[in-house]
Amino acid sequence: MFFNISRYLGRFKLVGCVVRNFLILLVGLVFSVNALANPNLGLPPLNIPADNPQTAEKIALGKRLFNDKHFSADGTISCASCHQEDKAFTDGLPVAVGINGQAGTRNTPTLINAAFFETLFLDGRASSLEAQVLGPMLNPIEHGLQDQQVIVDLIRQDRSYTEAFRKAFAIKVDEINISHVTKAIASFERTLISGDSLFDRHLFGRDHTALSSSAERGLTIFKNKGNCVTCHEISWNNALFTDNRFYNIGVGFKQLTPVLDKFIAFVRQGNNPDYFPLTAVQRSELGRFNVTKNLADIGKFKTPTLRNIALTAPYMHDGSMKTLEEVIDHYDIGGDQNRFIDSKIFPLHLTTQEKQDLVAFMQALTSSKSPNHPTGE
Amino acid sequence: MFFNISRYLGRFKLVGCVVRNFLILLVGLVFSVNALANPNLGLPPLNIPADNPQTAEKIALGKRLFNDKHFSADGTISCASCHQEDKAFTDGLPVAVGINGQAGTRNTPTLINAAFFETLFLDGRASSLEAQVLGPMLNPIEHGLQDQQVIVDLIRQDRSYTEAFRKAFAIKVDEINISHVTKAIASFERTLISGDSLFDRHLFGRDHTALSSSAERGLTIFKNKGNCVTCHEISWNNALFTDNRFYNIGVGFKQLTPVLDKFIAFVRQGNNPDYFPLTAVQRSELGRFNVTKNLADIGKFKTPTLRNIALTAPYMHDGSMKTLEEVIDHYDIGGDQNRFIDSKIFPLHLTTQEKQDLVAFMQALTSSKSPNHPTGE
Missing domain, CATH: 1.10.760.10 (Cytochrome c-like domain)
Structure with missing residues (x-):
């Protein structure tokens, strides 16, 4: 296509030549900008679970949940407490620290490119981001929540959350369950990709x-x-x-x-x-x-x-x-x-x-x- | 126990001393013979499929099938043709040779310790010994059999085979199917263990x-x-x-x-x-x-x-x-x-x-x- 246009323009001699050079420059620029602007350079294709497609609403909801300290026993810990964006989603500490200043036993792993891993946690005990989410939430040292129902209850009581879940999953308040929470957070985590x-x-x-x-x-x-x-x-x-x-x-x-x-x-x-x-x-x-x-x-x-x-x-x-x-x-x-x-x-x-x-x-x-x-x- | 006996025998002075030395020698011998006689030294525990336990009858039947050239289109090839015991169950050739002298494209892999492998074939296309067996049987270059029914038919027509299947699986002639064949051969292969x-x-x-x-x-x-x-x-x-x-x-x-x-x-x-x-x-x-x-x-x-x-x-x-x-x-x-x-x-x-x-x-x-x-x- 480009060459056809160029050949056509060639009829106009000098004008054609200038236009042709401009077009060559333009194509070169587009290619080099593309090369610089590919954040996935060096990464394999991403597998998205069939039952949890990426949508803007879900990702935004997941990000909000990820950053919300209400989902912890003393209201001081969110996912982002240990997974801090400015430290490539780690916390700078030897071992993670959860509610009431309690120290865990292991270093916080980065979430960058976790979307590509076959298993999650340092011992690989979860086999998907969705399955990983509840681990820290229910861990007595980390978020310290009694059980997963606490999370669902907190969300159902919050009008702006119920509205966000309705938009993300097309569900009513009493249909919200824990799997919607883990899916939203996992969808957000799946955007933390960087090559x-x-x-x-x-x-x-x-x-x-x-x-x-x-x-x-x-x-x-x-x-x-x-x-x-x-x-x-x-x-x-x-x-x-x-x-x-x-x-x-x-x-x-x-x-x-x-x-x-x-x-x-x-x-x-x-x-x-x-x-x-x-x-x-x-x-x-x-x-x-x-x-x-x-x-x-x-x-x-x-x-x-x-x-x-x-x-x-x-x-x-x-x-x-x-x-x-x-x-x-x-x-x-x-x-x-x-x-x-x-x-x-x-x-x-x-x-x-x-x-x-x-x-x-x-x-x-x-x-x-x-x-x-x-x-x- | 040994030391107690030894101490008791010690009362008899010289006689006791001789007996004690003999016992020490005996224990030493038992230990060294044990060390020599452990063919599994250096190998992990073997996983036997729950639906195909090892029995002497099945292993003997598998060995017979493994060595039988009837299960090939021109009657010249058995499993043992390429997997020869004196060459650690390989054939000494660059690539395997099947019926009518046809050469394949790949080197014959050893069967020694194949029982421990997660996948079989050089490209790992079978995930169990049972699933591997039919590959060479039905390969047009190797045994060259038309389909698996040929194998079952050949067996049902042979009185000594039907008797052996009855003993190994407690089944009648018309109950013999291809899975009994693959189970028997796999059971035999599972004995080819050597550390x-x-x-x-x-x-x-x-x-x-x-x-x-x-x-x-x-x-x-x-x-x-x-x-x-x-x-x-x-x-x-x-x-x-x-x-x-x-x-x-x-x-x-x-x-x-x-x-x-x-x-x-x-x-x-x-x-x-x-x-x-x-x-x-x-x-x-x-x-x-x-x-x-x-x-x-x-x-x-x-x-x-x-x-x-x-x-x-x-x-x-x-x-x-x-x-x-x-x-x-x-x-x-x-x-x-x-x-x-x-x-x-x-x-x-x-x-x-x-x-x-x-x-x-x-x-x-x-x-x-x-x-x-x-x-x-």
Whole structure:
């Protein structure tokens, strides 16, 4: 079409030439603006559940629920308390803090790109965003609500909420139930998508000026000597930086060491592991085991995404490391050894320069769409 | 108990001493014989389907069916034709050969420890041994049977078979159906289990004399510099040497290169990939894509186990490599590059000694129970 018009305009010689050049420039501009404006660059297609399509009304309602502190036992905690937008939807704390200032046992995971994960929570105990929502709401340390009916009751008593639910789901007040709440919040969470980091522009956008030389060397170390990509996956046409699997990487495990042999013997005898006396921290450190009850899963946690990692300190499932440098040092020495540690963790013998390059690479994983992006895009 | 008896016998001085030493020797022997006699050393517990429990009658029947050439269009092929016991249930050929001397497109995978795999076939298209059985039977190049009814008819006409089915399943002639056939063969396959290699005695049996120094160095390279363990997994209490996942490792992919761009465009337009013109070899090289129809899975094949690997040459899904040395060289150069190759494949820069050590390690993965074990155990 463009070429046909251009050929037609060519009849007008000089005028035609100017117009043709203008059109070529225009097409070039449209393409380059498109390249810059693709927030999904480097991300796979998003799967939306068939029974919960994205609508503007539902997303707006979900955002309101997400930010509302009324849905907590003492009126101080909303989802946004721990998932703060300016910290890539984390809270800057080692472990999450809920009602009455109570501290939990695990670091708040980012919600950025959670829409792509196969399972939610650090131990993967929920298999959809919808299924995840109620976990923190009903957790006695987090929102501390007695049961899910409290949430429905609070909503039914609030005229502006009932109006918003009517608009979002075409339902009357007495038809509102908990699944509408979880669907709305999940729909909002499904908008927290962000690719288009400098890394994405480099690898998927083929912009070879996007990464600094240090970051580019860091990418090579990430894929080769550092062995990072084994779990923090990069695919040929997208990168989630997680394989959605669970590993014992030698963090926090020493909490379990004093009771480990007795615990294993207890479980092997066919006893219910819930009846073995453990502290809250020890119970938490069982990790994936709490979901599968498989001894091989003791101390395993889900590979977290590394997108926006520069914004989500402190690090690790227990928030025990303040900086990316500390994290790299942990992997460099082959983790804190324990008999359950994954065989993929081993001493790396990285040089100081290689460690710096890895940090530079990780800093290039901050998405431009993120509100806290250093370049302010 | 032992110590009590010993203390009691101690009263008899010299006689007691002799008896005590004899008892100590006896206990030692019992323990070492036990260690030698555990064919499952290094393997996880086996899951038997609830609707197909293992029985001696069923296993014997399965073994007979497995070895019977009647179940092929020209009467020359049984399961055992390609899965030969003395080659760790492979056939020594680059690609499988079926009826009328026809060659297939893929290397025969071992059946050793297939009972532990999450999926069967190199592209994982079957999710149980029972579901796998009929694949080769009905494949026009392999057994070449028209349909599954042929198998049932052949069995119903054979008095000794109908008697064996009656014993195994407590059924009459006209009740025999194809699921009894697949259950019996799967039950036999589920007995082809073999751990207790020198590697297992070293790592899980804590016998530090089991591995040669070269093999022991090879294990370290396998876990660290060689990055092998990333896919060929070793867990803390067992080792299947597979993660049951699918990877493009840069083998055979060049078969697809000439048609790749057109094929991808065709699929992206929403067309049925089966309608795109491809040779049988090209179709085969699509690998996991044939199962998932996901473009990201083009050229991916399942991580094979490495147990008994010294007995299963030639190697790779297309049987294109004759020796373990060739396989190591392939990984050492970072595979045959293609745009779909997995980011876990990269140049390793192994020394000659390190390559030899890796081979020594892989030779230590031959299970003692295997009939072709070099030590003749």
